[in-house]
Amino acid sequence: MTGKRLPNGGQIERAKVFSFEFNGRKYSGFAGDTLASALLANGVRLTARSFKYHRPRGIVGSGFEEPSTMVELLGDDASANRPVTVVALRDGLRAKSVNCWPSASFDIGALTQVISRFIPAGFYYKTFKWPNWHLFEPWIRRAAGLASAPRSQPKQGHFENRFVHTDVLIAGAGPAGLISALILGRAGLRVMICDESAAAGGSLLNRQLEINAQPATVWVDKTVAELAAMPNVTHLQNATVWAYREHNYLMVNEREPGSANILERNWRVRACKVICATGAIERSLVFGNNDTPGVMLSSAVQTYINRYAVLPGKRAIVFTNNNSAYSVVADLVSAGMNVAAIVDSRINVPKSVQDLVGDVNILSNHVVLKSLGYRSVRGVKVQANDGGPSQTISCDLLLHSGGWNPAVHLWSQSRGSLKFDDKLAAFIPNEPAQSTVSVGAASGQFELTDALRTGAETAASIAGIPISDIPNSNDTPYAITPLWCVKxxxxxxxxxxxxxxxxxxxxxxxxxxxxxxxxxxxxxxxxxxxxxxxxxxxxxxxxxxxxxxxxxxxxxxxxxxxxYTPVSFGAISGIREGSVTLPYRHTPITAWNHAKGAFMYESGARWRRPGYFPNEGEKFQDAVNRECFAVRNGVGVYDGSPLGTFELKGRDVGRFLDYIYTNIMSTLIPGKARYGLMLSDDGLILDDGVVLRLSEHRWIVSTSTGHADAMNSHMEELLQTEFSDWNVFVTTVTSQWNNATICGPKARDVIEALSPNFDTSRDALPFMSFVDGEIAGLPTRVVRVSYTGELSYEINVAPRHMHALWDKVLSAGEHVGIVPVGSEASHVLRVEKGFLSLGHEVDGTVDPYDLGMGWAMSKKKQDYVGKHAVNLRRAGTTNRRELVGVIPEPDRMIPEGAPLTLGGERKATEGLITACVWSVVNHRWVGLALLENGKSRHGETAHVRLKDSIVPVKITPPVHYDPDGERLRS
Known part of the structure; x- marks a missing residue:
């Protein structure tokens, strides 16, 4: 076994000793360790088997770049294919190697090495064609692959999604990212900085560098502390920015949210500006057997020494083609490791880096031909670049560094272009495609002072402030001569x-x-x-x-x-319980509803609104009946805030509304409202609602709650594709207006008790009109519309006034017994009146004529959306399903969707029940239905076919209450 824990140093908590299990054996480590650092400290070299050939593999890297060792976590942490280098050690952790059986030390799959010459790249495409690829596919997938999906139940908790807007998103909390965040935070911008590591600092945590003549970690701690005190800065660690979409929309996977019941959190971020401070990744050198356990990236060994106080070997050889490896050698020597030689492929090694390593033997113009050993490296074959005899040098640790690649993954996902930098022998960011910029090592500035400078200059430019003092450092100049592979x-x-x-x-x-x-x-x-x-x-x-x-x-x-790094499916999808994946939308009186014991429903577009308000001990139907009775005989109030609301401005709004509605809107005069229908291109009803004209060029369009987003898209698509030259501007104002709708025969009593500064009489404020003024001292717009069939006043206020308005309305209506009303009662009231409902009567198969709304289909307009499609569809068939009322005989509830037939026997379905409710005014069950040629069948009897019975229903006109509309006009 090779490897040991250094007696001093590192960023681990030696007082906290953790016991863990790997491949069935017990080990110990410290708080702050990763599973990789703990294994190396315990001398474990053989940790995995390779993907295809099942060759022995060990730990190669120190972060998410780890290419070799993936592990499966067991027990409460159950998950698969985790890079061993980013698994935080905890007490009781259990893990095992993947892709090996029965174990990593003895793997039956290693037999493939015997035939490796016969299974090169793409061999399966050419070898397994006969008789059928699918016969071999399962075996191939089992033989070459990673871990299976976890079968054990993970620890308790759930995944969460969050949405956020920010001025600047910074990906990476290394030196460039931290100084950018510091300057932007001080300037007052909203900043979100995300870093994939467990702690901020990036490479500064892994190297012995100084900033302003102090250890770099001191500068990191001060910067992080100052950022934590800024309310405008959100700082996330263990959080990878893993995807970059259009319009600066990015995904962040936070793996340690710091909440006991949240496993992972996925952030969906919309940023005005993005700073890619993602750093750089060391690349490997390509030589024989460069995968033997004990062959590691030089920066990884430097990390294990400085951050985890682990010495991964006793005698090392370093193979490099660039300057960065020499600072690693200096740290190795300082930690007490015997460095046998530095094998440098370059002919001329700069004097400045030779001085860093003292008397360590430097073999310039040499390469490593191969590593020696099988389960662990035991030496190397070295040869001069110009040939000659090779020499063998013994070692138990081989470090290699092929140079550095800027981590351009996010930049490339944003569709920014890349260019090859000959000096760095790497691809670096070139032209951006979005509002993003790369800084630090991610932009090819590998030296610390340059990285800090680019971060500071970029942040100052974004904030529009002078550049502050840029810290200085003692980093070594970077230089490289590329070596793509040892020939x-x-x-x-x-x-x-x-x-x-x-x-x-x-x-x-x-x-x-x-x-x-x-x-x-x-x-x-x-x-x-x-x-x-x-x-x-x-x-x-x-x-x-x-x-x-x-x-x-x-x-x-x-x-x-x-x-960019693996993300669990749970974090991507979140869960559909509570307000997680799609946040619930609330009105200002949601808390009041909860306090009053309302049974809350999810309404269209994720609104939370009350279904009904049960009194203590009251059943569902009793509560709904009580609310309906109040509206029909007294007064009720409901929250209509979720209705979709849009403000349209421009000189062409009138003709635009004429095109999207079936009836004429342009003739409306200011102060009046009109109900209308929108059709889709295929002539079916898309939505219905009320249009208000505020002034000559200013209008309000009201839509249903669930279709608000679709209506917005519908209008914008037409304006951007067909009428781009029309002067029409659409603004979503749903959340800018809240309303309390007072409805019932005593509604005017309540309005007058609120001391309006305008006349509320029938003649002054008739049905389908509105007025701007004050009610109870609050600025408001009152609209005379009705969705219940009763006298109604829709009182619209700004959200900040909604709670006060609600309290004042209830207080003013107390003397007439005002009752809060939920959506269940609203449903009953609209069925009694025969009003339409999307998803019920408007089911995607009927047109306005079918629903008895031919009066809304203008004969004067030459064209509107869906007009010709309606005519074509109606010309093609005579059997149309039309809206009718139904009265069950005997009196009983009929489930929605139940099929209708004529006659008692089980004939072909001719329609369906769209709604059935207990009517407080009819004292019985009544309903609505769509029935073939239903308008001509009033007075007939149809039959509802249920699973265990057939129920007769009388066909009636679809309006069960106040057919002439006298009560709503009042």
Whole structure:
């Protein structure tokens, strides 16, 4: 066993000792460890088997870039395919390796190594064609793959979704991200900074650097503390910005929300500006057996030493082609490790970095041909670039660094372009496609001072303030000479360690004609899956470039797709309980409704509104009957705020409304309202509502609650595609107006008790008119419309006045017994009056004529949406389902949707019941139905076919109460 815990240092809590289990064996670690750092501290090298060949694998990285070791968590933490490097250690953690049986140390699947030469990239496409691919598919998927979906029940809790708007979203809390957030936060902007690591600081946590002559971690702590004190800054750790959509819409997966009952939280963020401070990822070098346990990225070893106080070996060799590895060597020496040699592929190694490592042997112009060992590295074969004899150097740890790639995944998802930087030998951001900018290492500024400068300058530019003092640091200058692969490598040289893609696989793809880099990716699976091109992608591009004799910039990159890191299905979808996936919408009196014991319903567009207000001990039907009786004989009040409301302005609004409604709206005079229907292109009813004309060029359009968003889209689509030259502007004002609707024969008594500053008499404020004024000292708009068939006053106020209005209305109506009314009573009242309801009578099959609303179909207008479709449909058939009333005989409830037939026997269905309610004015059950040629069948008897009986119903006109509308006109 190799590896040990250093006696001092690190950012772990040594006082908190955790016991954990890996592959059935017990180990211990500390709070602050990851599972990877704890395993290395315990000397565990062999942690996994490879995806395809089942070769022994160990830990390679230190973060989400980890390509080698995926684990399955067991018990309460049950989840699969977790990179071992990002699993936070906790007491009692249980984990096991994936893709190996019966164990990682003895894996039957390793037999595939014997025939590895016969199963190169794409072998399954060519080998298993006969007799049928599907015969072999299950076996192949079992043989090469990751863990299965967890079968055990996860710990208690739920997933959550949140929606947020912010001025600036910063992806990454490294040095560039932190200084950007600090400057923007001080300027007062709304800032959201998200980082995938457990703690802020990025590379500063893993290296021994200074900022302003102090340890860099001191600057990090001060910055984080100042951000935490800013109310305009939201700072999330363990939160990965995993997807970048159109119009600066981003997804953030928060894995540790800090709430006992929330497993993960997915944030959906709309940002005015996005700063990509995602840092850079170290790439591997490609040589023989570069996947042997004990072969690690140099930055990962530096992280384990400085952040976790773990020394992953005793004797190390470092293989590099750039300057960054020399600071790692300095940290290795400082930690007491024996560094046998630095193998540098460059001919000239800068003097400045040689001075960092003292007397450590530097083999310049040399490469590692292969690592030696099977279950653990025990040495390397080294050779000069110009040939000659090779030499063997013993070691138990091989560090390699092939340079750094800016993490351009989010940038690419935003559709920003990339360009190849020859100096950095990497692709860096070029032209943005959205309002986004890259800073720090994500923009190719790998030196700390430059990273801090780009972050500060970008933030100052966004905030429109002068650049503040930029911290200085002692970082080493970065320089690289690219080495895409060691040409004389012996053994399998892996470009993509996670997917077992070798240099030979890429060459095979090119020989078979797959010379586009996207085709190479799919043929070899390089850069696919969890990796998404984090480590191996640029080496694949470089290998293709070498083979084709082209520069890397002409090869281009593959597409970086979301998610950037794995995201659980639960976090993506959330749950449909409570207000989580789609937030519930509330009116200002929701709390009042709860306090009064209202039974709350979910209404269209996720509104929460009361269904009924039961008194103590009162049953459902009794409560609904009481509310209906109050409206028909006294007075009730209901909250009509959720109705869709739009304000239209412009000189062409009148003719636009004439086009989208079936009746004429342009003749309305200011102060008046008119009911109308909208049709779809196929001539079916889309929505109904009331239009108010405020002034010559200003109108209000009211729609149903559930169709408000659809109506908005309908109007905007017409204006943007067919009438783009019309002067019409649509503004959604649903949430800007709340209303309390007073309804019933005593409604005028309540209005007058509220001391309006206008005349509320029938002649001064008739049906389908409105007035702006004050009621109870509140600015309001009162509209005389009725959705109940009774005298009604719809009192509209700004949301800030709604609660006060509600209290004043109830107080003013107390002397006449005013009653709050829910949606159940509203349903009964509208059925008694034969009013339409979307989803009931308007079921997507009928037109206005079927519903007895031919009067709303203008004969004067040349055209409107759906006019010709209605005429064509009606000309094609004589059997139309038409709206009728039904009275059950005997008196009983009929379920909605029950089929109707003529005659007692079970004949073909000729219609259906759309609603059936207990009517307080008729003292019996009444209903509405759609029946073939129903208008001509008034007085006949039809039959409702139920599961166990047939119920006769009398066919009547669809209005069961006040057919002439005298009461609503009052």
């Amino acid at each position: 004389a490598a012996r053994g399998k040289a892996f470009l993509d360690i996670q997917n077992d893609v070798t240099v030979d696989d890429v060459h095979l793809a090119l020989r078979e004609g797959y010379d586009n880099v996207e085709h190479v990716k799919r043929y070899t699976t390089g850069g696919m899956g969890i990796d998404q091109g984090k480590i191996g992608n640029i080496n694949i591009i470089g290998t293709v470039a070498l083979a084709k004799g082209l520069p890397a910039n002409e090869i281009g990159t593959t597409t970086f797709r979301s998610p």
